[in-house]
Amino acid sequence: MSRYWSRRELFNRCGGGIGSLALANLLQANENPLALKQPHFPAKIKSVISIFCYGGVSHIDTFDPKPLLLERQGEALPEKDLKPSQGTPGAIMASPWTFKKYGQSGMDVSTLFPHVAQHVDSLAFIRSMHTLSNDHAPALFQMNTGSILLGHPSMGSWLTYGLGTENQNLPAFIVFTDHRGGPIGGAPNWNNGYMPAAFQGTQFRSTGDPIVDLKPRGDTSRERQRRWLDLLGKLNQEHLAQYPEESELSARINSYELAYRMQVSAPEAVDLGRESAATRQLYGVDEDPTQYFGKQCLMARRLVERGVRFVQLYSGGGNFQDSWDAHWDIKANHEMHCGETDKPIAALITDLKSRGLWDSTLLIWHGEFGRLPISQRLDGRDHNPYGFTVWLGGGGIKGGTVVGATDEFGLRATESKKSVNDLHATILHLFGLDHTKLTYYYNGRNMRLTDVSGELIREVLA
């Protein structure tokens, strides 16, 4: 997909303060902000797929085993002044699941993720993540935009701003929400904040036309539309002749042609009918409970194959049990969500590898925070921003790695603590971008995805 602004607008808007890399690149890019741009140094990857377990997946029940919890179930945590988001903290509650070691690397995974467990040698676990808020919206915003405050551009916006896209006939930044609804915080999770709308995420639906308003309504045929678009083109050309120097006007003319092409390329990109029976089976797209997330994972593969820069898949939508937000009955909650996603995620890894896409794609699995080792509402767990696990796999990632650790209860990250800014800095690095140099001038400042912090997580780099 192509989105443009004129050179003059760029200067006007940016007032000379825009990050020099981006400015130079945007000008080279013939004024199309999504044209391909050179990174700061050679990139390891071209695309990223973010699997967002919205609501807050529990680390201590999935990828960070804490045997002590069973031993001390029913005892109070040593940390007394803990203030859970919803009050009334209980005592220590053991994980309802058991853990096993997998792969050459012998990494621990619980029985919730038997399929993903087969791939641990290709994955890097960061068990020492922490975030700044225990409230969903700010924590979601931080994971997506680097800031707990509303109004900042999301990572997908930064990447498309910094690098453009490999395929002009598709949006560069695509988001699939869960079939049960969108996450808390809504559109600002994939919005452009203070950047131009050219960099905002486009929501894709996994059934019907992928993009809202992609196709003419009712019985309007493509031929009929082509006819009036031809008339539009001719009339626009006459108008343009009066303003030959206005690149913005020709860009707008172009945008209609790209839109017309997108009407074909977008449905093709997510047409799972073109996939073999074996592939469909691998992802579980024709069966419960994997059909929804399986489709999205398979679509994500098709999209990165076509050069889409950033694909984000939300697992979980709405509130409470519809999401990973297991304030009660974590057993039913996580069994449902893991059941829906484990096989598709493993399939995505297998499929990316078999198609030679694994080395050019980063797969990242995360929530907005983890969950507490104590009970809440008898059999649930409250939010834990102090320590949780994120895992990465794909291009540039050293598989079979475990970075950092939480304390013996899984409450707080203690060893090699990593912030969300660190994670973002690392992702940009894999794309060949120095997070301190990718800046956007706004409100008197060169803004960054990582604000004024962020250290590379070198331990996960191959």
Next chain:
Amino acid sequence: MRLAVLLTSVCGLLAQEATVAEAGRILQKNCLGCHGQAAMSGLDLRSRETLLKGGTRGAAITPGNASSSVLFGFVSGARKPVMPPSGALKPDEIAAIKGWIEAGAPELALGKTPEPKYWAFVPPVHKDYGGNAIDVFYPSTKVADKRTLVRRAYLDLLGLPPTPVQVDAFVKDENPGAWPRLIDQLLASPHYGERWARHWLDLVRYADSAGYEFDRDRPTAWRFRDYVVNSLNADKPYDQLIREHLAGDESPKPTPDELIATGYLRHGPEANIRTEQTRLDELDDLISTTGGAFMGLTIGCARCHDHKFDPIPQKDYFKLQAVFYNTEYANHPLADAETIARNVAENKRIDALQKPAKQAVLDFLKPTRDRMTEAKRASLPEYMQLALRTPPEKRTEGQVLNAKQVEVTLKISDEDVLKQLSASEKARHKELVAAVEAFDKQRPPEYAAALGIKNGKKYSPEHQPGVVSAAALKPVSFGPQNLRSTLASWIASPENPLTARVFVNRIFLQHFGEAFVDTPSNFGKSGSGVKKQELLDWLATEFVENGWSVKKLHRLMMTSKYYQSHLRPRRMEAEIVRDSVLAAAGTLDLKMGGPGIYPYIDPALWQGSSGRKWPGKSDEDPSTWRRGIYVFTKRTIPVPMLDVYDKPDTVASCSRRNRSTTSIQALIMMNGSFVEVQSKKFAERLLREAGAEPRAQVDHGFRLALGREPTPSERDKALSFLRGNETGLVDFCQTLFNLNEFAYIP
């Protein structure tokens, strides 16, 4: 400077004097903006005494020893951040500083020479250019044709395309005063306020909801939007507008408008969980928005440290924080005291009557609920049951927590209880609930209220109120009360060097697509800088001279020859594109004011979480055919057609909309149901008004959509498109809506 090298030569003494003078010049030019009177980090470089006294990092100089001098450390790059922050000194300049310190740091006495003041802090001076100064600075000879001019004027002032009758009226008016008369006529239209309020609402981050998780609606916020529209229509002086925004509630007997105006201080986003931290963030929103919107200063930068570019020390930030510190949320009643008292008394009476009815519902459900609670307790895991069985005094810490958790959180919802009831019990329950609800129906209607703020009693514990010191010509003294009024009077004063300049720059930008300062809310050193400052100053002083009349300012700009020349086309804002579609189709409902409207949004784009709802109406519903300014602004549910055209996210003040062109915009204009519906309406209108003759339809379509006849070649193309084309007229109408010319102000 070669002088530093000369220092080692035979002419030692002379050279040293030159070096000292040079060092003085360098400090004067690069450092005193912040480390002069403003004394950032406590450091004042103006005299040897203050240099030796130093700032928060200790003495600035060690005479005779440059390498151990703090000041030299910063300018030489040995210490971070390198000073000055705008860019390191040149090596020869650094050498001169070194030479001066090594020479014992003789007195520079910089205080005696006046500091070079940054242009924006020097008040503008009125100069006579013998006529409209715009034409002195932008000489132009070519005048655009009258059809272009009339369309430009309508779109610019009203945000609506002129009707064919309006175009003809102007084109045929041969009188020399036709143009200013048209402008006056448009300025008198109530739709002028709707158009220009939109810019202001962007600037004051107006929204109809709070943002974050619940993104709760602010059902009375629209009164502020209407207040802005009405104020502009009434040509309320800008200085008064500022006073009302910042301190309307402090007026001795506040009018409804003054109370509504304080909504300005409430439009910022509101966190789901309000804490001391989020309160400080709210205050930051007020300081940053006020600094940017009214004075073009990025004061927010001084929250964590002295401003890196402008002479705004951190202490100024906290002076402003102290001004706003005692504000509290208020819902100002817009009713007389008697109505309010009656309302309160009536509600109290109903509450008392309703209480037993509510209890009856609870009592009715109690036996079933108790049974269910027992069963659930019995199903708890053994370690929880053990905690409950253990006598309270013998419980371990963990058992205390778990027992309490059972007590507090083991709750059976009404919904679950109802599932256990028999049909007759359910019927009885329904009766009891109906009895409760019957009382609610007796409640008096709620009186109107305005979202705003008021003064509380909690003043800043640490800081005294104050203003931006560098922009204050003389000290501003605050009394014990009405702090915001004092701030407002200082901002809305002809003596404020920024206020009028910032405002006229904004209006100029909107009319001409370019301005004197291209970063309209940042007149500081990190902004774009200024061009044609003399003209900016002329306009600013004229503006104040004319009693801060915004309408006179429009008139001044629009009657310039420059405005009537060939300007570059400017893309309309999202709202104006939408309004133009409705206007051309003849369906636009020009009803003004009141609660917002909800155009259709595909549920896939908003169905979400935490009760966030979008009660979107079908695009066929005429209630949605109103002007774009009336579209409800929900922070987490943007309306796609506006969002993709860069309507700002309303989280922070937006001084200048981005303008991107995207294929997603094209898709919405090609396939969205809004354009589809309106294309059909437009086609019906053409049939109705122009008849069945294709040529008449084409001509009328062009006049309605573009305010002009088609050229012969355009007409030919349209006619050949229509020939034998069954759906041709609707598609022709949609084509007109999608033309570049349709979406650009000529």
